[in-house]
Amino acid sequence: DIVLTQSPDSLAVSLGERATINCKSSQSILYSSNNNNYLAWYQQKPGQPPKLLIYWASTRESGVPDRFSGSGSGTDFTLTISTLQAEDVAVYYCQQYYNYPLTFGGGTKVEIK
Amino acid sequence: QIILKESGPTLVTPTQTLTLTCTVSGLSLSSSGMSVAWIRQPPGKALEWLALINGEGNTRYSPSLKSGLTITKDASKNQVVLTMTNMDPVDTATYYCTHRRQQVFAYWGQGMLVTVSS
Numbered sequence: 001d002i003v004l005t006q007s008p009d010s011l012a013v014s015l016g017e018r019a020t021i022n023c024k025s026s027q028s029i030l031y032s033s034n035n036n037n038y039l040a041w042y043q044q045k046p047g048q049p050p051k052l053l054i055y056w057a058s059t060r061e062s063g064v065p066d067r068f069s070g071s072g073s074g075t076d077f078t079l080t081i082s083t084l085q086a087e088d089v090a091v092y093y094c095q096q097y098y099n100y101p102l103t104f105g106g107g108t109k110v111e112i113k
Numbered sequence: 114q115i116i117l118k119e120s121g122p123t124l125v126t127p128t129q130t131l132t133l134t135c136t137v138s139g140l141s142l143s144s145s146g147m148s149v150a151w152i153r154q155p156p157g158k159a160l161e162w163l164a165l166i167n168g169e170g171n172t173r174y175s176p177s178l179k180s181g182l183t184i185t186k187d188a189s190k191n192q193v194v195l196t197m198t199n200m201d202p203v204d205t206a207t208y209y210c211t212h213r214r215q216q217v218f219a220y221w222g223q224g225m226l227v228t229v230s231s
Contacts, residue, residue: 093160106159
């Protein structure tokens, strides 16, 4: 199984500041034949289902604000919130779809400092 | 608009079999490229993928739970059903059904909390 390790477990960021979340895969999730990284990011607010933010490691889902961006390749990935807004308080998960079983990271909780 | 809604018991006793139904609207369960998955989340914990079925009826399961899981679909009712045998208190979780689009979980039901307790 591919293990995704997220860091940090939680972070507190001031409004308007940058938040950075890391996701490290136990093996490469870059498919060489199409040069795609099989990684997605989700946002989950309390009491709600997860919401897709980013797929193919860096493609923003329709309707997602451009302050959210994804980067990285191979085994190391980052989700960045460029200017944190109050509504961004949530838990963020990375997920790989390179192979089965589909797996998620342990989550990173983002709070306001 | 694709909408998914989970239904089933909110309380089961240990060793019972859990049956959850996902009713889908806005999507044909027979269409090529379609897939619906079940994912669960114990209280305060991370997400865990359980099983998946596609438009052709092919299935995939989490190896750690495979022996107790069955996913099926009834295209005429637009429903996907998950059964999980021998439920244990550690299986207490919110269970979500999701539709995969381009291999990612783009649409989610609201989820339902299932508690396993005697």
